[in-house]
Amino acid sequence: MIVFESVTKRYPGGTVAVDHLDLEAPKGRITVLVGPSGCGKTTSLRMVNRMVEPTSGRVLIDGADTAASPPAALRRGIGYVIQHSGLLPHRTVLDNIATVPLLLGTDRRRARSRAMELLERVGLTPALAKRYPAQLSGGQQQRVGVARALAADPPVMLMDEPFSAVDPVVREQLQNEFLRLQEELGKTIVFVTHDIDEAIKLGDRIAVLRVGGRLAQVASPAELLARPVDAFVAAFVGRDRGYRALGFAAVSSLPFEREETVRLGEALATARDRLNGGWVLVVDAEDRPQGWLSEDGARLAAQETVTEDALNLGGTLATEDGSLRELLDAALSSPSGRGVVTDGEGRLLGSISPSTAVRLIEERSSAPAGAPGTGEEA
């Protein structure tokens, strides 16, 4: 666990970047620091590995005052990932990843074979190992940055806007892979972002800071959305927080309805017979939904069987143990007006209408406070 104990940083010139910060970042979890530009996020992060020294107060890691460890020794146990990956331009990807183990005296062969493992672990092909950073895309560079920070297997990771410099699609991929990796690795992570959506998606705990480096609120994502402490946090968390909060409300015992289907490859005549409200759901041989076929699609199709190119791919899928947000989104985005619900393996369970989704939401909001899915989870 990382503990900030009344930590203040006043830069020469008098700017108070961080003001009496008290905060705990629990072991094995992701703690996100979020807030507007200049609220002291980066400064707080850098006080953990002593790139910035506190003016007063203490930062403790597992009970030990960081001020008592020489910075070099301290940083051996702390991975650091920054926005523009910070890779060394004249070293290959593999050597970049192996930098810290080599500095720590690991022999070259072992360091490189471990670097190869990490390369794959962060979702990159081994073929990239011999390239130089400039020969990679922004998203690939960020993955290499993460692999490099993991190379010495540090228990603590500090991440400063690591996914901000890439486009939204790549950012989402990186976030998903990061969450998957963290599930395996269980590092103690402090993650800085100015993006509240990213904070909500990644954080186990979120600390919202205000300009002047004062802590406004620390809470789980669900708690932050449900109960912002003041107008500043409410405004920062955003106007559609009610909708976002649905993302934390799990659905139990979904009242989905049976949905008539047709398989890819079956006769179009069969598809036409099964149209319901002008649409029929098309599944593959394992009953996994592939898309919707419309009345027009069935009439105008070039072939006599149901093929993929005739399908409308609109509509997100909800899973039976997913959230109310997922369910509502599936219902609202479906071209047929019926949201598709699948099991964990992606097989069809049935469909649900927007009005049923709304009824479930209403039932939830009238449930007594403290009911499952409404408050801070374990």
Ligand SMILES: Nc1ncnc2c1ncn2[C@@H]1O[C@H](COP(=O)(O)OP(=O)(O)OP(=O)(O)O)[C@@H](O)[C@H]1O
């Ligand atoms: N080396 C420095 N010398 C003087 N002032 C600094 C220094 N570094 C940061 N500051 C000031 O401290 C305050 C907090 O900066 P910090 O970089 O920690 O904020 P931040 O929340 O990470 O901002 P951003 O989201 O814009 O990166 C700002 O007012 C900044 O101008």
